[in-house]
Amino acid sequence: MGKNQQISLWFDLYSDVIYQFFLYRIGSSDVEDLVQEVFIQAIKSYDSFNEAASPKTWLYSIARHLAIDEIRKKQRNKWKDILTFNTSPEPQTDRTPEYLMGLSEDNSELIQAIHSLNQQYKEILILRGISGLTTYETAQTLKWTENKVRSTYHRAKRALHKQLGGVNDDN
Numbered sequence: 001m002g003k004n005q006q007i008s009l010w011f012d013l014y015s016d017v018i019y020q021f022f023l024y025r026i027g028s029s030d031v032e033d034l035v036q037e038v039f040i041q042a043i044k045s046y047d048s049f050n051e052a053a054s055p056k057t058w059l060y061s062i063a064r065h066l067a068i069d070e071i072r073k074k075q076r077n078k079w080k081d082i083l084t085f086n087t088s089p090e091p092q093t094d095r096t097p098e099y100l101m102g103l104s105e106d107n108s109e110l111i112q113a114i115h116s117l118n119q120q121y122k123e124i125l126i127l128r129g130i131s132g133l134t135t136y137e138t139a140q141t142l143k144w145t146e147n148k149v150r151s152t153y154h155r156a157k158r159a160l161h162k163q164l165g166g167v168n169d170d171n
Helices: 003-026 031-044 055-084 097-101 105-115 119-130 135-142 146-163
Strands: none
Touching: 003 031, 003 055, 003 119, 031 055, 055 135, 105 119, 105 146, 119 135, 119 146, 135 146
16 A cells, blocks of 8 residues: 555544544644645655554644644744734634534533643543544653653642542542
8 A cells, every 4th residue: 555545544533533623632623624634744745654653642642732823823923923013904714613513612611721730631632532543542642651651640640630619539
C-alpha cells in the first residue's frame, strides 16, 4: 500500500477522533483546518513513521503539537490586537464550536471546566477520557510512562470533579 493510500485509510479511521480532540483541546472554529493539517504533516513525515508504533498515537502526537502551536498563535494574536489598538469595526465571529454544534449547557460547562485546568490535566482528560485512548496509547502520545499517565489521569479527574462543583473526598 502506498503512502497516500495509507494516509487516506488513516484519515477515514481517525479524522473524527482527531476533530474531537481539537474541539475539546482548543475550542476553535479552525478545527477542520487543523485536522487537515495533521494529515498533511503525516504525508510529509510519513518516512519517519515507525511501523512498530500505532498510527493512532502517531497522529495524536502530531495533533497535540499542532494544538500547542495554535494556542500559542492565538495568544500572540490576542496581544498583537491589544498592543496595536485595533479599533476598526469588524464583524464579530465569536461563535464558539460549542455554539455552532449546538452543544447542551452541560457539555459547554464541561468544556469550560476542562479549559480551566492546567495543561497536563487538559491533555490527559481529552486523550484518555474523551478520545478513549488506552493508557499505553496516551503514554506514547505524550511521551510519558504509563504510571505517570495513570496518576495524572486520576488527579485530573479529581480536579475536574472539583471544578464542576463536586465534593473532593480525597479517596
